[in-house]
Amino acid sequence: MLVGRSHECDNPAWVRSLPACSEPAFDVSVSSHDIDAEVTRRLRAAEPLYILHSKLIRELAPDLVITQAHCEVCAVTPSDVERSGVCGLAMDQIALSASTLGDIFDSIQQVAERIGLAERGRALVERERRRLRAVSEQTARFRRPTVVMMEWTDPVFAMGNWGPELVEIANGELLLGRRGQYSAAIPAEQLRAADPEYLIVAPCGFNLERALQDRCGLERHSWWSDLRAVRNGNLAFADGNLFFNRSGMTISQTAEIIAEILHGVTFGLRTEGKYWRRVQPSTSPGSLGTMGIRA
Secondary structure, X not given: OOOOEOOOOOOOHHHHHOOEOXXXXXXXXXOHHHHHHHHHHHHHOOOOOEEEOHHHHHHHOOXXXXXXXXXXXXXXXXXXXXHHOOOOOOOEEEEEOOOOHHHHHHHHHHHHHXXXXXXXXXXXXXXXXXXXXXXXXXXXXXXXXXXXXXXXXXXXXXXXXXXXXXXXXXXXXXOOOOEOOOOEEOOHHHXXXXXXXXXXXXXXOOOHHHHHOOHHHHHOOOOHHHOHHHHOOOXXXXXXXXXXXXXXXXXXXXXXXXXXXXXXXXXXXXXXXXXXXXXXXXXXXXXXXOEEEEO
C-alpha cells in the first residue's frame, strides 16, 4: 500500500527501496551549531526546510499523504505540502502530532483507521504497550539513577515530549526536560548544575556515527570532564534519528536501550555498539580529560 516515503524514512529497512519524495532544503552535513543557525534563519525568513518532489508525488498518485504537525523543524509539515503545490491533487491528507506515548499510539491508530485496518492497528498498539510494560517490570528491582537526555548539543537541548516517559519506564529519574513539552534549548550551565549520574546524547536526526561527531564540541566546555556521568564512564551517545527522536514504531526499543544503558538489562541481543556507545574517560598517561569509545 505504501508507494513513497520521505528522505528520512528508513524503518523497516525495505522502505528504502521506495522513492524518496522529499529532501532537505540545505546542507545538513555541517556542524550542529551551523544547522541550528540555518534553521533559525530559514524559519524567520519563512523559507522552507524541506523540498518536496511534486512531480514524483503526482506520478505516484497516492490516495493518502501523511505529514506531521507537531514540529515545523523535524519533518515535512502540511505547510510544506501546500507550498509544494501538490495539495490540489485528489488525495486525502492526515497530519499527525505526538507529544506523549499516548499521542504516538493514537497516531498509529489514526493511520490504521484511515487505511481500513483499524483492528490491526489496535493489536499493534497493544503489542507495543506490552513491550513497554516488560521493560518496566524488568527494571523495577534496580536503584533509580538520575539521567539527562540531550536532543541537541549546540545549543544544548534537553529532551522532552515522550522522552521522559521512556526514562521513567526504564526506571530512571530525568533531571532536565518535561513530559509532553517540546524539547527546549537550555543554558549549558544547567546541565553542569544538574550533574546527572547518566548522560545520553541523541541529537535529533543524527544516527550514531553522526552523533559521535558532536563529542569534540561538548568537550570544549571547561567543566565537561568534571560531570559525574563523564567521570564515571556513564556517558552514552545513541542513534537519535532511529530511536530517541522518532515518534513511531521504535519507541519500545528505545525504552529497552535506555534500560540497557542504565541497568545493563537486555531484551534479546545487546544493542551496545550497534545503536549506542558508551564513552569512557581515558586512563592513558598524559591524556587526562580525553575520551575513548567502547564499541
